[in-house]
Amino acid sequence: MKIKVAIVDDNSFLLKAVEDKLAFFEAIVVKWKAVNGLQCLEKLEENSNLDLILMDVEMPVLGGIEVTEKIKAQYPQIKIVMLTVFDNDENIFNAIKAGADGYLLKDVDPGTLYKGILDTLNGGAAMTPTVALRTLKLLRNPIALNNIATQEKVFLTNREVEVLEQLGKGLSHTKIAENLFLSPSTVRRHIENIYTKLQVHSKLEAVQKAKRNNLI
Incomplete structure (x- = not known):
């Protein structure tokens, strides 16, 4: 029974390096790359018949963490292992x-990568x-966990x-x-934009969240 894997990485050199590591193991077949x-x-829309995706974290257009959330919502059966230099x-x-x-981490040796894939498919967590x-x-x-959670960009x-x-x-x-030499309607528009960006619904929430994020 083959293990069906996909690799997602914007760096072609690193993508090839991961593929070369997987080539040591006959049980693994790389179905596609992105x-x-x-x-x-x-x-995934074309072919979601996968067991596991090896996912880079830092990527242009749509990063690994954002896309992981989307995949898990739509294809919960597919396991995702983040592969990163960070x-x-x-x-x-x-x-x-x-x-x-x-x-x-991307510098993981082939054996550890393979074991990580097997562990993950067996319900463990590759780390x-x-x-x-x-x-x-x-x-x-x-x-520290709360600090990270509230550090929204x-x-x-x-x-x-x-x-x-x-x-x-x-x-x-x-x-x-x-005070700012603006029209009241422009001020209102700025406030609407602030509420949208901070995802708040009141002046008090906006000020508190801005202070928490060191914006004011």
């Missing part, structure tokens, strides 16, 4: 949260020792930051418009 998360979703806490935490079944150690540390330190323009700062002082839309 260079980013979007192409991976397209290929073992930082945020990537590990986000990959696990997205539903990844394992997390290996190199350094990643396992970092995961344990994260789980033992809930504060939010970017506001300079003007939006100015509006939010004035809003935080309790000023009305009219007063903010006067």
